[in-house]
Amino acid sequence: MLTILFDGIAYGMLLFVLACGLAVTLGLMNFINLAHGAFAMAGGYVTVLAMSRLNVPFLLCLPLAFLVSALLGAILERTLYKRVYGQSHLNQVLFSIGLTFMATAAVDYFMGSQQQFLQLPEWLSGRSEIAGVGIGHYRLFVIAICVVLVVALQLILSKTRFGSRLRAAVDDPRAASGLGININLVFLSTFAFGSGLAGLGGALGADLLGLDPTFPLKFMIYFLVVVAVGGTSSITGPLLASLLLGIADVAGKYYIPTMGAFIIYCVMIVTLMLRPQGLFARAGGK
Protein backbone atom coordinates (compact mmCIF):
# COMPACT_ATOMS: atom_id res chain seq x y z
CA MET A 1 0.00 0.00 0.00
CA LEU A 2 2.64 2.49 1.06
CA THR A 3 4.89 1.15 -1.65
CA ILE A 4 2.29 2.06 -4.22
CA LEU A 5 2.02 5.50 -2.71
CA PHE A 6 5.78 5.84 -2.87
CA ASP A 7 5.96 4.68 -6.47
CA GLY A 8 3.11 6.99 -7.32
CA ILE A 9 4.89 9.94 -5.80
CA ALA A 10 8.06 9.14 -7.72
CA TYR A 11 6.05 8.85 -10.90
CA GLY A 12 4.18 12.06 -10.19
CA MET A 13 7.37 13.96 -9.46
CA LEU A 14 8.78 12.77 -12.72
CA LEU A 15 5.69 13.91 -14.57
CA PHE A 16 6.03 17.28 -12.94
CA VAL A 17 9.59 17.73 -14.14
CA LEU A 18 8.50 16.65 -17.59
CA ALA A 19 5.46 18.87 -17.77
CA CYS A 20 6.27 22.06 -15.90
CA GLY A 21 8.05 23.53 -18.90
CA LEU A 22 4.87 23.03 -20.86
CA ALA A 23 2.86 24.77 -18.16
CA VAL A 24 5.04 27.82 -18.39
CA THR A 25 5.04 28.05 -22.17
CA LEU A 26 1.31 27.59 -22.25
CA GLY A 27 0.74 30.17 -19.57
CA LEU A 28 3.20 32.65 -20.99
CA MET A 29 2.42 32.67 -24.67
CA ASN A 30 -0.86 30.80 -24.73
CA PHE A 31 0.88 28.35 -27.00
CA ILE A 32 -0.28 24.74 -27.17
CA ASN A 33 2.94 22.81 -27.61
CA LEU A 34 2.15 19.18 -28.28
CA ALA A 35 5.78 18.59 -29.20
CA HIS A 36 6.91 19.01 -25.62
CA GLY A 37 7.42 15.28 -25.29
CA ALA A 38 9.91 15.39 -28.14
CA PHE A 39 12.28 17.42 -25.99
CA ALA A 40 11.91 14.91 -23.20
CA MET A 41 12.68 12.16 -25.67
CA ALA A 42 15.76 14.05 -26.82
CA GLY A 43 17.02 14.17 -23.24
CA GLY A 44 16.39 10.47 -22.79
CA TYR A 45 18.24 9.53 -25.94
CA VAL A 46 21.14 11.81 -25.13
CA THR A 47 21.52 10.02 -21.82
CA VAL A 48 21.28 6.56 -23.31
CA LEU A 49 23.77 7.40 -26.06
CA ALA A 50 26.23 9.15 -23.80
CA MET A 51 26.19 6.29 -21.36
CA SER A 52 26.44 3.41 -23.78
CA ARG A 53 28.73 4.91 -26.42
CA LEU A 54 30.87 7.34 -24.49
CA ASN A 55 30.75 5.79 -21.03
CA VAL A 56 29.77 9.05 -19.42
CA PRO A 57 28.72 8.45 -15.81
CA PHE A 58 25.00 8.66 -15.17
CA LEU A 59 25.17 11.67 -12.88
CA LEU A 60 27.01 13.64 -15.52
CA CYS A 61 24.48 12.63 -18.13
CA LEU A 62 21.65 14.38 -16.35
CA PRO A 63 23.02 17.93 -16.74
CA LEU A 64 24.11 16.97 -20.24
CA ALA A 65 20.56 15.95 -21.13
CA PHE A 66 19.32 19.21 -19.68
CA LEU A 67 21.77 21.28 -21.70
CA VAL A 68 21.22 19.50 -24.99
CA SER A 69 17.44 19.73 -24.74
CA ALA A 70 17.62 23.35 -23.66
CA LEU A 71 19.83 24.18 -26.60
CA LEU A 72 17.52 22.34 -28.94
CA GLY A 73 14.58 24.20 -27.46
CA ALA A 74 16.30 27.56 -27.84
CA ILE A 75 17.20 26.88 -31.48
CA LEU A 76 13.73 25.72 -32.40
CA GLU A 77 12.17 28.61 -30.52
CA ARG A 78 14.18 31.15 -32.48
CA THR A 79 13.80 29.49 -35.86
CA LEU A 80 10.31 28.03 -35.85
CA TYR A 81 8.21 28.55 -32.77
CA LYS A 82 8.32 32.30 -32.74
CA ARG A 83 6.60 32.38 -36.11
CA VAL A 84 3.67 30.44 -34.77
CA TYR A 85 2.95 32.30 -31.53
CA GLY A 86 0.41 34.68 -32.93
CA GLN A 87 -1.41 32.08 -34.98
CA SER A 88 -4.61 30.28 -34.15
CA HIS A 89 -4.71 27.34 -31.82
CA LEU A 90 -5.47 25.04 -34.70
CA ASN A 91 -2.26 26.04 -36.41
CA GLN A 92 -0.30 25.63 -33.21
CA VAL A 93 -1.68 22.14 -32.78
CA LEU A 94 -0.88 21.20 -36.35
CA PHE A 95 2.58 22.65 -36.15
CA SER A 96 3.49 20.86 -32.97
CA ILE A 97 1.98 17.57 -34.10
CA GLY A 98 4.08 17.93 -37.23
CA LEU A 99 7.18 18.44 -35.13
CA THR A 100 6.29 15.41 -33.04
CA PHE A 101 5.87 13.24 -36.11
CA MET A 102 9.22 14.42 -37.40
CA ALA A 103 10.95 13.74 -34.11
CA THR A 104 9.38 10.30 -33.86
CA ALA A 105 10.36 9.29 -37.36
CA ALA A 106 13.84 10.76 -37.08
CA VAL A 107 14.59 8.91 -33.86
CA ASP A 108 13.17 5.77 -35.39
CA TYR A 109 15.48 6.23 -38.36
CA PHE A 110 18.63 6.84 -36.37
CA MET A 111 18.08 4.68 -33.33
CA GLY A 112 15.64 1.98 -34.38
CA SER A 113 12.18 1.46 -33.01
CA GLN A 114 13.09 -0.82 -30.14
CA GLN A 115 12.97 0.28 -26.55
CA GLN A 116 16.19 1.71 -25.15
CA PHE A 117 17.52 0.51 -21.85
CA LEU A 118 19.50 2.44 -19.38
CA GLN A 119 22.28 0.80 -17.44
CA LEU A 120 21.80 2.35 -14.03
CA PRO A 121 24.82 2.57 -11.75
CA GLU A 122 24.89 -0.06 -9.05
CA TRP A 123 24.17 2.18 -6.09
CA LEU A 124 20.89 3.18 -7.69
CA SER A 125 19.52 -0.12 -8.80
CA GLY A 126 18.87 -1.73 -5.43
CA ARG A 127 15.75 -1.81 -3.36
CA SER A 128 15.50 -1.75 0.37
CA GLU A 129 12.88 -2.34 2.98
CA ILE A 130 12.31 0.56 5.32
CA ALA A 131 9.63 0.09 7.96
CA GLY A 132 7.87 -2.46 5.79
CA VAL A 133 7.82 -0.21 2.75
CA GLY A 134 9.73 -1.37 -0.28
CA ILE A 135 11.73 1.58 -1.51
CA GLY A 136 13.51 1.44 -4.83
CA HIS A 137 16.74 3.36 -4.63
CA TYR A 138 16.31 4.83 -8.02
CA ARG A 139 12.85 6.09 -7.23
CA LEU A 140 14.15 7.65 -4.06
CA PHE A 141 16.85 9.32 -6.12
CA VAL A 142 14.26 10.63 -8.57
CA ILE A 143 12.14 12.02 -5.77
CA ALA A 144 15.14 13.69 -4.17
CA ILE A 145 16.16 15.38 -7.42
CA CYS A 146 12.63 16.47 -8.13
CA VAL A 147 12.16 17.93 -4.66
CA VAL A 148 15.34 19.92 -5.07
CA LEU A 149 14.13 21.11 -8.45
CA VAL A 150 10.73 22.11 -7.15
CA VAL A 151 12.22 24.10 -4.32
CA ALA A 152 14.71 25.73 -6.67
CA LEU A 153 11.99 26.58 -9.18
CA GLN A 154 9.78 28.01 -6.49
CA LEU A 155 12.63 30.15 -5.22
CA ILE A 156 13.52 31.35 -8.70
CA LEU A 157 9.95 32.23 -9.44
CA SER A 158 9.23 33.99 -6.19
CA LYS A 159 12.53 35.56 -5.17
CA THR A 160 14.55 36.51 -8.20
CA ARG A 161 14.07 39.41 -10.55
CA PHE A 162 13.69 37.04 -13.48
CA GLY A 163 10.96 35.24 -11.59
CA SER A 164 8.96 38.38 -11.06
CA ARG A 165 9.42 39.35 -14.70
CA LEU A 166 8.19 35.95 -15.74
CA ARG A 167 5.16 36.15 -13.48
CA ALA A 168 4.37 39.60 -14.74
CA ALA A 169 4.64 38.38 -18.31
CA VAL A 170 2.36 35.44 -17.64
CA ASP A 171 -0.26 37.61 -15.99
CA ASP A 172 -0.40 40.26 -18.66
CA PRO A 173 2.13 40.22 -21.50
CA ARG A 174 1.10 43.59 -22.88
CA ALA A 175 1.34 45.45 -19.64
CA ALA A 176 4.61 43.72 -18.87
CA SER A 177 6.18 44.74 -22.14
CA GLY A 178 4.87 48.23 -21.55
CA LEU A 179 6.86 48.27 -18.33
CA GLY A 180 10.03 47.55 -20.24
CA ILE A 181 10.23 43.81 -19.77
CA ASN A 182 11.69 42.13 -22.81
CA ILE A 183 9.00 39.53 -23.37
CA ASN A 184 10.86 37.81 -26.19
CA LEU A 185 13.90 37.27 -24.07
CA VAL A 186 11.83 36.07 -21.13
CA PHE A 187 10.05 33.69 -23.38
CA LEU A 188 13.15 32.40 -25.10
CA SER A 189 14.87 31.65 -21.82
CA THR A 190 11.76 30.11 -20.34
CA PHE A 191 11.19 27.95 -23.37
CA ALA A 192 14.77 26.77 -23.35
CA PHE A 193 14.64 26.14 -19.63
CA GLY A 194 11.35 24.28 -19.92
CA SER A 195 12.72 22.14 -22.73
CA GLY A 196 15.79 21.49 -20.66
CA LEU A 197 13.68 20.37 -17.75
CA ALA A 198 11.75 18.10 -20.08
CA GLY A 199 15.06 16.68 -21.26
CA LEU A 200 16.13 16.11 -17.69
CA GLY A 201 12.82 14.43 -17.00
CA GLY A 202 13.27 12.27 -20.07
CA ALA A 203 16.71 11.25 -18.86
CA LEU A 204 15.44 10.45 -15.38
CA GLY A 205 12.38 8.70 -16.73
CA ALA A 206 14.12 6.61 -19.38
CA ASP A 207 14.23 3.79 -16.90
CA LEU A 208 10.83 4.21 -15.25
CA LEU A 209 8.67 5.20 -18.21
CA GLY A 210 10.42 3.34 -20.99
CA LEU A 211 12.04 5.09 -23.91
CA ASP A 212 11.20 4.43 -27.53
CA PRO A 213 10.35 6.61 -30.53
CA THR A 214 6.66 6.77 -29.63
CA PHE A 215 7.47 8.44 -26.33
CA PRO A 216 6.23 11.94 -27.28
CA LEU A 217 2.84 10.66 -28.41
CA LYS A 218 2.45 8.19 -25.58
CA PHE A 219 2.99 10.74 -22.87
CA MET A 220 1.53 13.75 -24.60
CA ILE A 221 -1.80 13.19 -22.95
CA TYR A 222 -0.20 12.97 -19.52
CA PHE A 223 1.56 16.29 -19.93
CA LEU A 224 -1.61 17.87 -21.14
CA VAL A 225 -3.55 16.47 -18.22
CA VAL A 226 -1.05 17.90 -15.77
CA VAL A 227 -1.22 21.29 -17.39
CA ALA A 228 -4.95 21.37 -17.87
CA VAL A 229 -5.79 20.14 -14.41
CA GLY A 230 -3.07 22.05 -12.63
CA GLY A 231 -3.51 25.33 -14.39
CA THR A 232 -0.67 27.44 -15.66
CA SER A 233 -0.47 30.27 -13.21
CA SER A 234 1.81 28.75 -10.59
CA ILE A 235 4.02 25.74 -10.14
CA THR A 236 2.10 24.42 -7.17
CA GLY A 237 -0.88 23.65 -9.38
CA PRO A 238 0.97 21.44 -11.86
CA LEU A 239 2.92 19.90 -9.00
CA LEU A 240 -0.20 18.81 -7.14
CA ALA A 241 -1.83 17.73 -10.38
CA SER A 242 1.12 15.57 -11.38
CA LEU A 243 1.35 14.01 -7.93
CA LEU A 244 -2.35 13.24 -8.06
CA LEU A 245 -2.02 11.82 -11.53
CA GLY A 246 1.03 9.78 -10.66
CA ILE A 247 -0.53 8.21 -7.59
CA ALA A 248 -3.87 7.61 -9.29
CA ASP A 249 -2.21 6.01 -12.29
CA VAL A 250 0.06 3.71 -10.33
CA ALA A 251 -2.70 2.72 -7.92
CA GLY A 252 -5.17 2.23 -10.74
CA LYS A 253 -2.82 0.01 -12.68
CA TYR A 254 -2.05 -1.99 -9.56
CA TYR A 255 -5.54 -2.53 -8.16
CA ILE A 256 -7.66 -2.66 -11.29
CA PRO A 257 -5.29 -3.56 -14.10
CA THR A 258 -8.14 -4.31 -16.50
CA MET A 259 -9.23 -0.72 -16.40
CA GLY A 260 -5.80 0.41 -17.54
CA ALA A 261 -5.43 4.08 -18.23
CA PHE A 262 -9.17 4.41 -18.25
CA ILE A 263 -9.50 6.02 -14.84
CA ILE A 264 -7.07 8.78 -15.69
CA TYR A 265 -9.00 9.81 -18.76
CA CYS A 266 -12.31 9.76 -16.94
CA VAL A 267 -10.95 11.78 -14.03
CA MET A 268 -9.48 14.26 -16.45
CA ILE A 269 -12.71 14.73 -18.36
CA VAL A 270 -14.77 15.11 -15.22
CA THR A 271 -12.30 17.59 -13.76
CA LEU A 272 -12.25 19.65 -16.89
CA MET A 273 -16.01 19.68 -16.98
CA LEU A 274 -16.32 20.93 -13.45
CA ARG A 275 -13.38 23.31 -13.52
CA PRO A 276 -12.53 24.21 -17.11
CA GLN A 277 -9.72 26.46 -15.95
CA GLY A 278 -8.05 23.75 -13.93
CA LEU A 279 -8.32 22.67 -10.32
CA PHE A 280 -5.90 25.14 -8.91
CA ALA A 281 -6.49 28.14 -11.08
CA ARG A 282 -6.13 31.46 -9.39
CA ALA A 283 -9.12 33.70 -9.46
CA GLY A 284 -8.63 36.90 -11.41
CA GLY A 285 -6.16 35.50 -13.89
CA LYS A 286 -6.70 36.13 -17.53
Added chain:
Amino acid sequence: MAVATQAPVQEGAAAPSALRALGARWSRIRPFEIAFWVVAIGAAFVLPRGFLLLNELAILALFAVSLDLILGYAGIVSLGHAAFFGLGAYCAALLAKHFGMDPVLGLLISAAISALLGLVTSVLVMRGSDLTRLMVTLGVALILYELANKLDWLTGGADGLTGVTMVPLFGKFEFDLFGRTAYLYSIVVLAILFFIARAIVRSPFGMSLQVVRQNPLRAAAMGVAVNRRRAAVYTLAAAYAGVAGALLAQTTGFASLDVLDFHRSADVMLMLVIGGAGYLYGGIIGAVIFKFMQDWLSGITPQYWQFWIGLLLVVIVVVGHEKLVRPWTWFRRGHGGKQ
Protein backbone atom coordinates in the same frame (compact mmCIF):
# COMPACT_ATOMS: atom_id res chain seq x y z
CA MET B 1 -12.91 43.41 -27.95
CA ALA B 2 -16.67 43.39 -27.78
CA VAL B 3 -17.22 46.62 -29.63
CA ALA B 4 -20.85 47.06 -30.47
CA THR B 5 -21.43 47.61 -34.16
CA GLN B 6 -24.71 48.29 -35.82
CA ALA B 7 -25.67 44.87 -37.04
CA PRO B 8 -26.54 44.91 -40.75
CA VAL B 9 -29.16 42.28 -40.03
CA GLN B 10 -31.81 44.98 -39.86
CA GLU B 11 -31.52 45.67 -43.57
CA GLY B 12 -32.21 42.05 -44.38
CA ALA B 13 -35.66 42.30 -42.90
CA ALA B 14 -36.44 45.22 -45.18
CA ALA B 15 -35.55 43.36 -48.35
CA PRO B 16 -36.17 39.66 -47.83
CA SER B 17 -36.50 38.94 -51.52
CA ALA B 18 -33.13 40.46 -52.33
CA LEU B 19 -31.59 38.44 -49.57
CA ARG B 20 -33.24 35.31 -50.82
CA ALA B 21 -31.89 35.92 -54.30
CA LEU B 22 -28.44 36.38 -52.84
CA GLY B 23 -28.77 33.14 -50.94
CA ALA B 24 -29.98 31.30 -54.02
CA ARG B 25 -27.05 32.55 -56.06
CA TRP B 26 -24.70 31.64 -53.29
CA SER B 27 -25.89 28.09 -52.87
CA ARG B 28 -26.31 27.30 -56.55
CA ILE B 29 -24.54 24.16 -57.66
CA ARG B 30 -21.71 25.11 -59.97
CA PRO B 31 -20.86 23.24 -63.19
CA PHE B 32 -17.50 21.96 -62.00
CA GLU B 33 -19.18 20.39 -59.00
CA ILE B 34 -21.49 18.42 -61.27
CA ALA B 35 -18.53 17.42 -63.41
CA PHE B 36 -16.62 16.26 -60.37
CA TRP B 37 -19.39 14.02 -59.11
CA VAL B 38 -20.13 12.62 -62.55
CA VAL B 39 -16.47 11.67 -62.94
CA ALA B 40 -16.26 10.26 -59.44
CA ILE B 41 -19.32 8.06 -59.80
CA GLY B 42 -18.63 7.26 -63.43
CA ALA B 43 -15.21 5.95 -62.48
CA ALA B 44 -16.93 2.95 -60.91
CA PHE B 45 -18.19 1.86 -64.34
CA VAL B 46 -15.25 2.88 -66.48
CA LEU B 47 -12.07 2.02 -64.65
CA PRO B 48 -10.81 -1.55 -64.91
CA ARG B 49 -9.23 -1.68 -61.43
CA GLY B 50 -7.83 0.41 -58.60
CA PHE B 51 -11.11 0.41 -56.72
CA LEU B 52 -9.57 -0.46 -53.40
CA LEU B 53 -7.65 2.79 -53.36
CA LEU B 54 -10.61 4.77 -54.65
CA ASN B 55 -12.83 3.24 -52.02
CA GLU B 56 -10.45 4.25 -49.29
CA LEU B 57 -10.28 7.72 -50.79
CA ALA B 58 -14.05 8.09 -50.69
CA ILE B 59 -14.11 7.00 -47.06
CA LEU B 60 -11.31 9.30 -46.01
CA ALA B 61 -12.98 12.13 -47.87
CA LEU B 62 -16.20 11.56 -45.97
CA PHE B 63 -14.26 11.51 -42.73
CA ALA B 64 -12.55 14.77 -43.62
CA VAL B 65 -15.85 16.36 -44.61
CA SER B 66 -17.21 15.40 -41.23
CA LEU B 67 -14.30 17.10 -39.49
CA ASP B 68 -14.80 20.12 -41.71
CA LEU B 69 -18.30 20.47 -40.34
CA ILE B 70 -17.06 21.06 -36.82
CA LEU B 71 -13.66 22.59 -37.51
CA GLY B 72 -14.32 24.68 -40.57
CA TYR B 73 -17.83 25.75 -39.74
CA ALA B 74 -18.12 25.67 -35.97
CA GLY B 75 -14.45 26.23 -35.12
CA ILE B 76 -14.20 23.32 -32.70
CA VAL B 77 -10.64 21.99 -32.66
CA SER B 78 -10.93 18.25 -32.12
CA LEU B 79 -8.04 15.88 -31.65
CA GLY B 80 -10.28 12.89 -31.12
CA HIS B 81 -12.46 12.66 -34.16
CA ALA B 82 -11.33 9.07 -34.63
CA ALA B 83 -13.60 8.18 -31.70
CA PHE B 84 -16.67 8.40 -33.90
CA PHE B 85 -14.95 6.85 -36.89
CA GLY B 86 -13.90 3.89 -34.81
CA LEU B 87 -17.24 3.53 -33.08
CA GLY B 88 -18.97 3.45 -36.45
CA ALA B 89 -16.50 0.89 -37.75
CA TYR B 90 -16.92 -1.44 -34.81
CA CYS B 91 -20.69 -1.07 -34.84
CA ALA B 92 -20.96 -1.94 -38.50
CA ALA B 93 -18.57 -4.86 -38.19
CA LEU B 94 -20.37 -6.27 -35.16
CA LEU B 95 -23.79 -5.87 -36.72
CA ALA B 96 -22.64 -7.66 -39.84
CA LYS B 97 -20.89 -10.39 -37.95
CA HIS B 98 -23.59 -11.27 -35.45
CA PHE B 99 -26.78 -10.36 -37.23
CA GLY B 100 -25.78 -10.55 -40.88
CA MET B 101 -27.46 -7.22 -41.33
CA ASP B 102 -27.97 -5.48 -44.62
CA PRO B 103 -25.15 -2.97 -45.16
CA VAL B 104 -27.40 0.05 -45.58
CA LEU B 105 -29.33 -0.72 -42.43
CA GLY B 106 -26.05 -1.34 -40.62
CA LEU B 107 -24.81 2.00 -41.87
CA LEU B 108 -27.85 3.78 -40.51
CA ILE B 109 -27.60 2.12 -37.12
CA SER B 110 -23.87 2.86 -36.89
CA ALA B 111 -24.56 6.47 -37.78
CA ALA B 112 -27.25 6.66 -35.12
CA ILE B 113 -24.99 5.21 -32.44
CA SER B 114 -22.14 7.52 -33.36
CA ALA B 115 -24.52 10.44 -33.35
CA LEU B 116 -25.66 9.43 -29.89
CA LEU B 117 -22.08 9.43 -28.66
CA GLY B 118 -21.61 12.79 -30.35
CA LEU B 119 -24.69 14.18 -28.65
CA VAL B 120 -23.55 12.95 -25.25
CA THR B 121 -20.00 14.21 -25.64
CA SER B 122 -21.07 17.48 -27.19
CA VAL B 123 -21.70 18.67 -23.64
CA LEU B 124 -17.97 18.37 -23.21
CA VAL B 125 -16.95 20.62 -26.10
CA MET B 126 -19.15 23.51 -25.11
CA ARG B 127 -17.12 24.69 -22.19
CA GLY B 128 -13.66 25.96 -21.69
CA SER B 129 -10.93 27.03 -24.02
CA ASP B 130 -9.43 25.42 -27.10
CA LEU B 131 -7.02 23.54 -24.91
CA THR B 132 -9.81 22.08 -22.80
CA ARG B 133 -11.69 20.99 -25.90
CA LEU B 134 -8.59 19.50 -27.40
CA MET B 135 -7.98 17.43 -24.34
CA VAL B 136 -11.53 16.37 -23.82
CA THR B 137 -11.91 15.17 -27.40
CA LEU B 138 -8.57 13.43 -27.18
CA GLY B 139 -9.65 11.89 -23.90
CA VAL B 140 -12.88 10.55 -25.36
CA ALA B 141 -10.99 8.94 -28.23
CA LEU B 142 -8.48 7.40 -25.84
CA ILE B 143 -11.24 6.02 -23.65
CA LEU B 144 -12.84 4.34 -26.64
CA TYR B 145 -9.46 2.99 -27.70
CA GLU B 146 -8.90 1.53 -24.25
CA LEU B 147 -12.41 0.09 -24.23
CA ALA B 148 -11.95 -1.59 -27.59
CA ASN B 149 -8.62 -2.89 -26.39
CA LYS B 150 -9.93 -4.31 -23.13
CA LEU B 151 -13.28 -5.69 -24.23
CA ASP B 152 -11.64 -8.37 -26.28
CA TRP B 153 -14.60 -10.75 -26.04
CA LEU B 154 -16.55 -8.23 -28.08
CA THR B 155 -14.01 -6.49 -30.26
CA GLY B 156 -11.22 -9.02 -30.56
CA GLY B 157 -8.87 -6.70 -28.66
CA ALA B 158 -5.54 -6.05 -30.28
CA ASP B 159 -6.10 -8.75 -32.90
CA GLY B 160 -9.01 -6.92 -34.41
CA LEU B 161 -12.44 -8.12 -35.31
CA THR B 162 -12.15 -10.70 -38.01
CA GLY B 163 -14.54 -13.01 -39.77
CA VAL B 164 -16.94 -10.30 -40.84
CA THR B 165 -18.79 -11.39 -43.95
CA MET B 166 -21.02 -8.87 -45.57
CA VAL B 167 -24.33 -9.87 -47.02
CA PRO B 168 -24.90 -8.54 -50.54
CA LEU B 169 -26.01 -4.94 -50.84
CA PHE B 170 -29.84 -4.77 -51.07
CA GLY B 171 -29.64 -8.56 -51.22
CA LYS B 172 -28.45 -8.29 -54.81
CA PHE B 173 -25.02 -6.78 -55.29
CA GLU B 174 -22.24 -8.96 -53.99
CA PHE B 175 -19.12 -7.22 -52.64
CA ASP B 176 -16.63 -8.46 -55.21
CA LEU B 177 -12.92 -8.96 -54.79
CA PHE B 178 -11.97 -5.98 -56.93
CA GLY B 179 -14.02 -3.60 -54.85
CA ARG B 180 -16.17 -2.24 -57.66
CA THR B 181 -19.36 -2.61 -55.63
CA ALA B 182 -17.58 -1.33 -52.54
CA TYR B 183 -16.42 1.79 -54.30
CA LEU B 184 -19.76 2.48 -55.87
CA TYR B 185 -21.41 2.03 -52.52
CA SER B 186 -18.97 4.36 -50.76
CA ILE B 187 -19.00 7.04 -53.41
CA VAL B 188 -22.77 7.13 -53.55
CA VAL B 189 -22.98 7.41 -49.77
CA LEU B 190 -20.35 10.13 -49.89
CA ALA B 191 -22.25 12.01 -52.58
CA ILE B 192 -25.55 11.84 -50.74
CA LEU B 193 -24.07 12.90 -47.43
CA PHE B 194 -21.99 15.56 -49.09
CA PHE B 195 -24.98 17.24 -50.63
CA ILE B 196 -26.89 17.05 -47.38
CA ALA B 197 -23.94 18.70 -45.64
CA ARG B 198 -23.76 21.26 -48.42
CA ALA B 199 -27.40 22.12 -47.98
CA ILE B 200 -26.98 22.36 -44.23
CA VAL B 201 -23.99 24.67 -44.22
CA ARG B 202 -25.64 26.98 -46.74
CA SER B 203 -28.83 27.15 -44.76
CA PRO B 204 -29.48 29.85 -42.16
CA PHE B 205 -28.39 27.26 -39.61
CA GLY B 206 -25.01 26.97 -41.33
CA MET B 207 -24.65 30.74 -41.39
CA SER B 208 -25.35 30.93 -37.69
CA LEU B 209 -22.62 28.35 -37.14
CA GLN B 210 -20.13 30.60 -38.86
CA VAL B 211 -21.24 33.46 -36.68
CA VAL B 212 -20.66 31.29 -33.64
CA ARG B 213 -17.19 30.43 -34.87
CA GLN B 214 -16.20 33.97 -35.60
CA ASN B 215 -17.40 35.45 -32.38
CA PRO B 216 -19.36 33.38 -29.86
CA LEU B 217 -20.01 36.36 -27.61
CA ARG B 218 -21.55 38.46 -30.32
CA ALA B 219 -23.47 35.47 -31.62
CA ALA B 220 -25.01 35.02 -28.20
CA ALA B 221 -25.82 38.70 -28.08
CA MET B 222 -27.58 38.39 -31.42
CA GLY B 223 -29.78 35.70 -30.00
CA VAL B 224 -28.06 32.62 -31.42
CA ALA B 225 -28.17 29.72 -29.00
CA VAL B 226 -24.44 29.09 -29.15
CA ASN B 227 -24.29 25.86 -27.21
CA ARG B 228 -27.24 24.33 -28.96
CA ARG B 229 -25.75 25.08 -32.37
CA ARG B 230 -22.46 23.55 -31.34
CA ALA B 231 -24.16 20.45 -29.98
CA ALA B 232 -26.18 20.04 -33.16
CA VAL B 233 -23.25 20.29 -35.53
CA TYR B 234 -21.08 18.12 -33.32
CA THR B 235 -23.73 15.42 -33.35
CA LEU B 236 -24.07 15.69 -37.09
CA ALA B 237 -20.32 15.45 -37.60
CA ALA B 238 -20.20 12.45 -35.28
CA ALA B 239 -22.82 10.71 -37.39
CA TYR B 240 -20.84 11.47 -40.54
CA ALA B 241 -17.65 10.13 -39.05
CA GLY B 242 -19.54 7.06 -37.89
CA VAL B 243 -20.77 6.45 -41.42
CA ALA B 244 -17.22 6.79 -42.72
CA GLY B 245 -15.99 4.26 -40.21
CA ALA B 246 -18.88 1.93 -40.95
CA LEU B 247 -18.12 2.11 -44.66
CA LEU B 248 -14.54 1.16 -44.00
CA ALA B 249 -15.52 -1.80 -41.86
CA GLN B 250 -18.17 -2.96 -44.31
CA THR B 251 -16.06 -2.71 -47.43
CA THR B 252 -12.94 -4.26 -45.92
CA GLY B 253 -14.76 -6.74 -43.68
CA PHE B 254 -12.41 -5.90 -40.85
CA ALA B 255 -12.19 -3.62 -37.85
CA SER B 256 -9.14 -3.24 -35.66
CA LEU B 257 -7.82 -0.87 -33.03
CA ASP B 258 -6.25 1.08 -35.84
CA VAL B 259 -9.58 2.78 -36.56
CA LEU B 260 -9.51 4.41 -33.13
CA ASP B 261 -5.85 5.25 -33.08
CA PHE B 262 -4.56 8.76 -32.50
CA HIS B 263 -2.99 8.91 -35.92
CA ARG B 264 -6.46 8.71 -37.47
CA SER B 265 -7.47 11.90 -35.74
CA ALA B 266 -4.22 13.58 -36.68
CA ASP B 267 -4.36 12.36 -40.29
CA VAL B 268 -7.86 13.61 -40.87
CA MET B 269 -6.91 16.97 -39.50
CA LEU B 270 -3.97 17.05 -41.86
CA MET B 271 -6.18 16.17 -44.82
CA LEU B 272 -8.50 18.99 -43.99
CA VAL B 273 -5.64 21.41 -43.59
CA ILE B 274 -4.10 20.41 -46.89
CA GLY B 275 -7.38 20.90 -48.68
CA GLY B 276 -8.42 23.91 -46.64
CA ALA B 277 -11.18 23.98 -44.07
CA GLY B 278 -14.51 25.67 -44.38
CA TYR B 279 -15.75 24.84 -47.85
CA LEU B 280 -16.40 21.06 -47.71
CA TYR B 281 -14.57 20.28 -50.93
CA GLY B 282 -11.38 20.91 -48.96
CA GLY B 283 -11.94 17.60 -47.22
CA ILE B 284 -12.19 15.70 -50.49
CA ILE B 285 -9.24 17.43 -52.09
CA GLY B 286 -7.18 16.99 -48.96
CA ALA B 287 -8.05 13.31 -48.70
CA VAL B 288 -6.97 12.71 -52.31
CA ILE B 289 -3.70 14.58 -51.93
CA PHE B 290 -2.98 13.00 -48.57
CA LYS B 291 -3.62 9.48 -49.76
CA PHE B 292 -1.49 9.80 -52.86
CA MET B 293 1.26 11.46 -50.91
CA GLN B 294 1.15 8.73 -48.29
CA ASP B 295 1.33 6.03 -50.95
CA TRP B 296 4.15 7.78 -52.71
CA LEU B 297 6.15 8.51 -49.57
CA SER B 298 5.72 5.10 -48.06
CA GLY B 299 6.88 3.70 -51.39
CA ILE B 300 10.12 5.60 -50.99
CA THR B 301 10.63 5.23 -47.26
CA PRO B 302 8.29 2.57 -45.94
CA GLN B 303 8.88 3.23 -42.28
CA TYR B 304 9.59 6.89 -42.12
CA TRP B 305 6.95 8.56 -44.23
CA GLN B 306 5.60 10.15 -41.07
CA PHE B 307 8.62 12.39 -41.08
CA TRP B 308 7.62 13.97 -44.36
CA ILE B 309 4.03 14.32 -43.25
CA GLY B 310 5.29 16.12 -40.17
CA LEU B 311 7.51 18.32 -42.27
CA LEU B 312 4.58 19.19 -44.48
CA LEU B 313 2.51 20.19 -41.46
CA VAL B 314 5.27 22.41 -40.14
CA VAL B 315 5.76 24.03 -43.53
CA ILE B 316 2.05 24.62 -43.99
CA VAL B 317 1.83 26.39 -40.67
CA VAL B 318 5.06 28.34 -40.86
CA VAL B 319 4.67 29.47 -44.43
CA GLY B 320 0.91 29.70 -44.30
CA HIS B 321 -1.65 27.76 -46.27
CA GLU B 322 -2.78 30.79 -48.25
CA LYS B 323 0.70 31.43 -49.51
CA LEU B 324 1.49 27.79 -50.19
CA VAL B 325 -1.37 27.19 -52.59
CA ARG B 326 -0.61 30.40 -54.48
CA PRO B 327 2.93 29.92 -55.79
CA TRP B 328 2.88 33.23 -57.62
CA THR B 329 2.95 35.09 -54.31
CA TRP B 330 6.09 33.34 -53.07
CA PHE B 331 8.54 35.95 -54.16
CA ARG B 332 6.37 38.93 -53.47
CA ARG B 333 7.03 40.84 -50.30
CA GLY B 334 3.92 40.31 -48.10
CA HIS B 335 0.75 42.18 -49.04
CA GLY B 336 1.60 45.50 -47.52
CA GLY B 337 3.05 43.95 -44.41
CA LYS B 338 1.67 41.49 -41.92
CA GLN B 339 -1.70 42.22 -40.40
